[in-house]
Amino acid sequence: MKDDTALQAVWTPWTALQERPRLLLVDDEPANLQLLKRVLEPLYTLSFARHGMQALEMAKRLQPALIVLDVMMPGMTGHEVIVQLKADAATASIPVLFCTALGDEEDEARGLDLGAVDYVTKPISPAVLKARIRTHLALVQRQELERTRQAVIWRLGRAAEFKDNETGRHVIRMSKFCRLIAQALGAPPVFCDLIEAAAPMHDIGKIGIPDRILLKPGKLDEDEWAVMRTHPLIGAQILGKR
Known part of the structure; x- marks a missing residue:
């Protein structure tokens, strides 16, 4: 079993280079998802979730390269979602980038404390969002290569x-x-x-x-x-x- 795991570690980075990274976009507002789609679809394979429980299920099943997560959502907030993601070994290593209208320093600090790799406020700047995502995917790839x-x-x-x-x-x-x-x-x-x-x-x-x-x-x-x-x-x- 250990040998199989290590061989998978060798194979995964190579297979990852053969296709576009998959992003999971999580937001309860369809208009926000449409905007993210227009900005990111030329670069990445996209999956979409409208609420926290759906995001958790899709994250575990799809193993996206990165999750773009809203904070203010009904039922389960983005903060609650990331806590559950980090508590599950199957999803704990997936980087999460908060994309939210909450722009106070306290909100940003809380998001980062919960384990997010970055925090982008709405209304988004397409150039900034793409640059942040590109940076964190490069870090993930470097870790995989290591x-x-x-x-x-x-x-x-x-x-x-x-x-x-x-x-x-x-x-x-x-x-x-x-x-x-x-x-x-x-x-x-x-x-x-x-x-x-x-x-x-x-x-x-x-x-x-x-x-x-x-x-x-x-x-x-x-x-x-x-x-x-x-x-x-x-x-x-x-x-x-x-």
Whole structure:
């Protein structure tokens, strides 16, 4: 199951690049939805919801790239909608942009505190709305690509471990220990993140060592040790920029 999840993480960003991002637009006023449609339809695939319960159902089913959400709606306000979105693991990561006539600083602060990525007031400026949406979709894509990169690193690390029957847990433990050591030495958070991400690749050079040497049950002779010592060089060649 974990492997399937990671493979999906690799595949999802690629498939996402093949079609226009889907936006879910939520507003109880048809005129507002028509305006949003005119502004955004040339750029995105659009879905529409007229009330909070419908928005929650569609968000879970469609998994839109971003939700444009009104605040003042009958039955369930936009604030109540975003609380439920963030409480559900299936929709918690979907970015929400409030688009509302509530323009006070307190209203904006509350919306952002509830988890919205942005806050746009009505009447909308088409240029501003499109720019805000474009910015947040770019951030989402960057995060997806980062998850893809990390998934590839983990798999290469696992490939090296399979050469000598180590388990994937070894890769995880070693990465966590590297981070803890870096933190104990006072390294900045960015470096700690990098060392944890890169550590699974520490034994990638084992891929190039023949099994007759790597898996030999007895001691290695001098010639075999000479081959084994090429392990770091092979790793550098695999990971190098050339």
